[in-house]
Amino acid sequence: MMNEDLRFNEDHLWVKLEGKTATIGVSAYAQEELGDIMSVDFPSVGVKIEKGEPFGEIESVKTVTELVSPITGTILDVNADLKDNPSLINDDPYGDGWILQVSVEELSELDSLMTHDEYEKHTEEGE
Amino acid sequence: MAAIHGAQQGARVCCIEMNDLGGTCLHKGCIPTKYLLAAADKLTKARDMEQFGLTVHGTLLWKKVLEGKDKVVSIQSRGIDALFRSWNITFLKGRASFLTPTALRVHNERERSRDITAQKVIVAAGSSPSSIPGIEWDGQSIVNSDHILDLQTIPESVLIIGAGAIGCEFACLFSTLGTKVTLVEMMSRPLPLEDEEISDIFSRELKKRHIVLRMETRVSSLAKKNGTITARFEEGESVVVERVLVATGRKKNTDGLGLENIGITDLRTNEKMETGIKGIYAVGDVVGKKMLAHVASREGIVAIDNALGKPACMDYRVIPSTTFSTPEVASVGMTESQARNEHGDIAVGRFPFRVLGKAHVLGEIAGMIKVVTQGKHREIIGAHIIGPHATELIHELCLAMAVRARAQDLSEIIHAHPTLGEAVSEAMSAVSGHAIHLPREPLRKT
Numbered sequence: 001m002m003n004e005d006l007r008f009n010e011d012h013l014w015v016k017l018e019g020k021t022a023t024i025g026v027s028a029y030a031q032e033e034l035g036d037i038m039s040v041d042f043p044s045v046g047v048k049i050e051k052g053e054p055f056g057e058i059e060s061v062k063t064v065t066e067l068v069s070p071i072t073g074t075i076l077d078v079n080a081d082l083k084d085n086p087s088l089i090n091d092d093p094y095g096d097g098w099i100l101q102v103s104v105e106e107l108s109e110l111d112s113l114m115t116h117d118e119y120e121k122h123t124e125e126g127e
Numbered sequence: 128m129a130a131i132h133g134a135q136q137g138a139r140v141c142c143i144e145m146n147d148l149g150g151t152c153l154h155k156g157c158i159p160t161k162y163l164l165a166a167a168d169k170l171t172k173a174r175d176m177e178q179f180g181l182t183v184h185g186t187l188l189w190k191k192v193l194e195g196k197d198k199v200v201s202i203q204s205r206g207i208d209a210l211f212r213s214w215n216i217t218f219l220k221g222r223a224s225f226l227t228p229t230a231l232r233v234h235n236e237r238e239r240s241r242d243i244t245a246q247k248v249i250v251a252a253g254s255s256p257s258s259i260p261g262i263e264w265d266g267q268s269i270v271n272s273d274h275i276l277d278l279q280t281i282p283e284s285v286l287i288i289g290a291g292a293i294g295c296e297f298a299c300l301f302s303t304l305g306t307k308v309t310l311v312e313m314m315s316r317p318l319p320l321e322d323e324e325i326s327d328i329f330s331r332e333l334k335k336r337h338i339v340l341r342m343e344t345r346v347s348s349l350a351k352k353n354g355t356i357t358a359r360f361e362e363g364e365s366v367v368v369e370r371v372l373v374a375t376g377r378k379k380n381t382d383g384l385g386l387e388n389i390g391i392t393d394l395r396t397n398e399k400m401e402t403g404i405k406g407i408y409a410v411g412d413v414v415g416k417k418m419l420a421h422v423a424s425r426e427g428i429v430a431i432d433n434a435l436g437k438p439a440c441m442d443y444r445v446i447p448s449t450t451f452s453t454p455e456v457a458s459v460g461m462t463e464s465q466a467r468n469e470h471g472d473i474a475v476g477r478f479p480f481r482v483l484g485k486a487h488v489l490g491e492i493a494g495m496i497k498v499v500t501q502g503k504h505r506e507i508i509g510a511h512i513i514g515p516h517a518t519e520l521i522h523e524l525c526l527a528m529a530v531r532a533r534a535q536d537l538s539e540i541i542h543a544h545p546t547l548g549e550a551v552s553e554a555m556s557a558v559s560g561h562a563i564h565l566p567r568e569p570l571r572k573t
Contacts, residue, residue, distance in 0.1 A: 038493075039335045057331065061481060061492060064331075083337070 003094060007113035010122070011068035014094065017110060022071050025098040026058065026089050029123045034060035037086040042067065042100055048074045049102060051109050056099075058089075071109050073102030129249050129410065129427030134214035136435050141217040141243060143233055148207040148218065151253050151412070152420040153200060155273045160296060162196040163276070164451050167303040171453065178490055187304070189281055196276070219243070224385030228404050232385075247406050247434035250384065250394060251427060254412035257378035262288065262349060268356055269349060269371045272297070282306050282369040286358050288346055290317035292450040294374035295329070299453040302336045309339040309366050311358075316342060318450060322462040322511040324477075324497060329513055332454055332493055339366075379413045398440040400430035408434060422446055445528045449518040454494050457521035460509035460528055463499050470501045470508070476534060476557035478550045480514045482564045485545040491515035496554040498524070498534060505534040505558055516547055523551055534558040 006014040012030035016023045031037065042056035049055040054066035078100045082088060089097035104110075114122060130142040146154060153159075173183045211218055221235035230244045256271035258264065266274045272293050281304045287294045290312035298310045310317065310333065316326035317333060317340065333340060341360065349371060350357045359365040379394070386392060394402050394409035402409050408430035411423030425441065432439035450456040466473045481492035494514025501508045510524035527537055538555035542548045556562040 039331065041331055041334060059331065059493075061487070063481070064479075 003116045006094065006116055007070065007110050008116070008119035008122075009068065009070035009113055011066075011070075013067060013070045015070045015110065015113065017104065017107070020104050020107070021076060021101055022073060022104045022110075023098050023101050024070065026067075026093055027119065027123075028093045029119075031090050031093045031097070034058065034062060034065070036061045037089045040067075040082045040086050040089065040099060042078060043075060045075050045078060048072075067099070070113055071102065071104055072106060073104045075100050075102050077101040128424040129251065129431050130216050131210055131214055132428050133431040133435065134216050136431065136437075138431075138435055140214075141219060141245065142211065143219045143221060143223040143231070145220065145222045147204045148211070149200070149204045150251075150420075151255075152423075153203050153207075155276065157420055158203060159196050159200055159276050160272075160293075160300075161451055162199050163192065164296060164300055164453075166192045166195070167300050168453070171303055175490055187281075189304075190279075193277065193279075222383060224383055225389045226385065228389050228407055247408070249400075249427065249430050249434065250402075250407065250409040250413055251411045251423065252380040252384060252413040254377040254379050254415070254418060256373070257376050258373055259288070259345075259375045262346060262373055262375075264371075264373055268351060268354075268369070269373065271373050275372055278370075284368040285309070285370045285372055286311065286346075286356070286366060286368040287372045287374055289374035289376065290314075290319070290340075290342070291374065291376070292318065292448075292452075294372070295333075295450055295452045295456075297372055297374065298333065298338050299336065302333075302338050303453070307337075307339075307368075309341060309368065311341040311344060311346060311360070313343065313345050318456060320448070321450075321456060321458055322497060322499075322509075323464060325456060325458070325511045325513045328494060329452070329454075329456060332513075336453070377412060377418055379415050381413060399433040399438070400426050400441055401433060406434075417443065417446060419446065419448065445525050447521045447525050449521065451518060454491065454514050455517035456513045457517040458509070458511040459521055459525050460507070461499055462509060462511070463497070466499045466501060466508055472502060473508075474500050474505055474534075474558050476500070476554045476559075476562070478554035478557050478562055478565065480547065480550055482553075483545070483547065483549055485547055485549070486515065488545065489515055489547075496520070496550045498554045498558060500534045500558050507532055507534060507537070507555075510554075514547075514550075520547060520551065523548065 006016050008014050012027045014025050014027050037060050039059045049069045051069055051072045053069055055069045056067040058065050058067055079098050130140045133140045176183045219233050221233040223231045223233050226232055232240050232242050234240050256273055264271050284307040285301050286309045287298050288311050290310050295317055298308050302308045317329055318326050345361045346358050347361050348359045355367050356371050357365055357367050389404050391403045394414055396402055396409050396414055400408045400410055410426035410430050412418045429439045429441045447459045463475055476498045477495055479495040480486040486492045497511040498507060499509035500506060507527050512520055534555040538552050542552045553562045
């Protein structure tokens with residue numbers, strides 16, 4: 001996956017849009033900072049998540065952090081493999097470590113998210 | 128406890144018990160369940176050995192586990208018997224019912240009934256599993272917490288009704304044994320009497336163990352067919368399981384005590400554990416103020432002291448509560464929301480185990496210690512632990528509450544490194560935002 005296609009929020013989640021379907025995951029920077037991921041908790045298919053609102057939790061050896069949604073939409077699919085193998089996020093944050101897919105309500109919501117370059121700059125500057 | 132304490136004070140004591148010595152705690156509760164959970168814990172640790180560079184291969188021999196459990200119960204029961212003999216306590220096997228406030232009839236299936244008299248009587252008849260309307264157990268596929276202790280085979284799937292301490296302990300036990308577990312609770316969270324944050328962390332841990340949680344719902348019907356049970360939930364969904372465990376609470380064993388013969392209908396007590404009838408005391412689950420073995424023990428001591436003319440009062444302020452789940456949960460005093468409602472001026476400190484080196488060494492990093500304090504002196508009025516050895520760690524917090532210690536008092540006590548107990552002093556420091564091993568609280572965006 002080309003990282004240039006991704007958009008990021010300040011809470012270190014990425015989103016990739018294909019048509020009206022958005023895939024959501026945790027950034028490479030965040031998984032690096034978190035360390036070994038122990039578990040990920042997220043809602044099931046059919047649940048609506050809201051931009052800027054926590055929809056789940058990620059637990060690592062260091063901390064437990066809320067997952068704050070970069071976009072509003074209804075969950076179409078979830079990465080069931082994460083239940084048994086949450087380290088997929090460490091191994092491949094932009095690929096096999098994806099968390100969920102949603103049908104996007106307002107495509108314009110993506111405009112306020114950061115590009116890959118902007119996000120890199122954001123993490124270099126510190127939050 | 129009461130019988131031995133009484134004999135130690137010089138009283139002539141007779142103890143009547145319909146089963147073997149030891150009561151629910153030893154025969155159907157604390158001890159046998161803890162044995163099964165200890166076996167499951169050892170199994171979990173064996174499976175996790177690889178992280179320590181060890182590989183272990185083996186088979187779970189369930190029958191041996193059950194034999195081991197029975198052996199421990201038997202040893203403990205015989206231990207009580209030996210104590211009784213050493214203190215010259217008369218043990219009568221049978222069911223007792225009052226004839227008058229100072230006379231009891233003891234019924235025994237094998238022998239003729241006999242009548243005894245006593246100047247003072249302490250009723251400690253205990254409790255039994257209770258069901259909910261429409262859900263009846265058959266002792267085979269639909270069972271209660273008594274039946275399930277002797278389950279001869281490990282079920283493939285189980286539905287547990289009730290996510291209190293008993294339900295949650297069995298949920299963890301069965302999930303470790305490889306059973307697919309569904310846990311249903313009418314309240315909004317598992318361990319609903321614990322602090323909300325503790326329940327949240329506990330929910331996450333149960334989900335990590337692949338336990339399916341169905342909160343805020345009830346089972347509306349159970350239908351048995353071809354060796355399986357279909358459980359239907361209030362909202363219409365259903366689940367098919369091999370067994371159902373009903374863990375919805377316990378009822379007081381007041382039937383058959385002959386209370387009608389002494390003119391009372393219940394065993395309500397005052398702070399001296401004395402009932403409405405002078406000279407008759409009641410303690411433990413049959414009173415039901417707190418259905419915990421350690422509360423019953425203390426009530427028994429208080430009752431005996433009063434019965435023998437040494438005034439004593441029961442104090443319920445500092446009572447530890449423990450759940451031997453995975454991870455363990457323990458608490459004393461008020462939850463954060465109870466404290467907020469009662470006092471308003473509270474401050475809370477939290478310290479996660481995952482920050483401690485010792486937790487990483489043990490490979491058990493989930494959970495935290497949370498302390499609730501009140502007033503400008505930050506007196507400790509509640510403490511809540513979820514994590515490794517929570518049920519042991521809680522006692523330092525009980526002592527702190529008993530002496531009305533302030534958070535600062537405990538934070539200044541040197542705790543050995545590296546231990547899990549370091550989390551206690553760090554949680555106390557966190558009350559004022561000064562836990563050494565926690566980053567500064569981020570400035571919240573508004």
